[in-house]
Amino acid sequence: MKRAAIALLFVGCSSYDVSRSLGARCERDTQCDERCLSTGPWPDGFCTTSCDTDRDCPTGSACIAEEGGVCAFTCGADPGCTFLGSAYGCKAMDDQGSSGTQVMVCRGT
């Protein structure tokens, strides 16, 4: 019971920092620190950073094998992606730099 309460507290306090480097809405690259994913499964646009491995990505994100390797927020289930908008869900994607490994990230449904 105590552990559950602590876990609930942790989940309740967890948050993602949307920024110019990861997660901000965008239509073009100049609205981001590096690049904007404005087409495909990134509703309303998604600022991200190019990467080769997870180490290239901010805390709370992973490097997925898409668009040559981009960072995306990691998640455990769909509710963990609602901060990006209702069109985002938690999907399994290939991890860039770790062939055969998949990682759960927030991505357009």
Next chain:
Amino acid sequence: MSRYLILAGVLAAAPAHADAPTQGIGAELGIASGSHLTPGGLRVAGHYTYQLSGTDWFDGSASVTFGGGTARCFLDRDGSYVCDHGLLDGKGGELVAAVRRMFDAQGEFRPYARVGVGLGVARFSDDDVTGLVLALHGGGGVRATVSDGLAIVIDAELVAGLGAFGHSIGVAPQLGLAIMAGVEFALE
């Protein structure tokens, strides 16, 4: 650090006559800290003082703030435009009308408090964000007369107000702190 030591030494060496002139001008240099949509950085200010009563002086000033920084504004997921600038980012200019109340001299120093209102512009060029700012100023400092017609001042002030910005930001709070030091000259 050595600059502060030199300044402290000059203040300590100031003679005991601590009267302020009826009219004076001054120049100050210091650091202003901002954040979010309040510019911060190196600040240069010019002052004009005019005695209103036995204890109060009008203190009008014009200042410019030169900060650095890169683009730090973005569209949040709800479509709102959010800016998260650092303490020493942005540029600004401001005109302030204030009243300086001089307190009794304490040895070589004459402390004072200052309150005023300022109108200025804040600019974050990398984000192409500009705002018109109305702010209240409050702070205090100490003035030490070094020779006839020349004094050194050190002061600090808090600034709080509101700014109207473009880019759908609208009205945003302004909050900053400035620490300045400079010289003042008597005009009469």
